[in-house]
Amino acid sequence: MSKTKELEIKLLTICDYATVAQDGKLSIIGVFDKIFVRDLPSTHLRMFLVCSLIGKENSDHKIKVSIKNSGGQEILINAPELSTKMSPEGTGNITLDLVNLPLNLTGEYTVSLIEEGKPLGKTTFDVIRVKEKNEYGKPN
DSSP: OOOOSSOEEEEEEEEEEEEEOTTOOEEEEEEOSEEEESSSSEEEEEEEEEEEEEOSTTOEEEEEEEEEOTTSOBOOTTOOOEEEEOOTTSEEEEEEEEEEEEEOSSEEEEEEEEETTEEEEEEEEEEEEOOOBOTTSSBO
16 A cells, blocks of 8 residues: 555445444445435434545544535535544544435435645446335336
8 A cells, every 4th residue: 555645545335234343344234336215305424434544544524414415405414524643654544424415306316525725536326216116116
């Protein structure tokens, strides 16, 4: 792993659950990039945003998270600024527990990480509307 002065993202994903152990080991469960809904507006009950970083050893960083729907509208209102301190080896992890995330449109949603106004990286997920199936397994 090369050490750089600039902060870089090694991994950025969304998943069902994530945790960081005391020794810094990152555990990620249920990575996904599609959310299926029956009705809109809707909410996604719980998901985690997970980011693994490399940068300058022992450096401190404040990172803003932005989530925009397919129409470009910010849906993460009052998003907290995340603080992280890089390890002596220049690595770090961030996990953000997102509860009741509002979903108001179908299409591609963009999750971006920003430090001091500069984009660090992004990932996306799709919101797809599905029809209910009747008792015979066919859409109504």
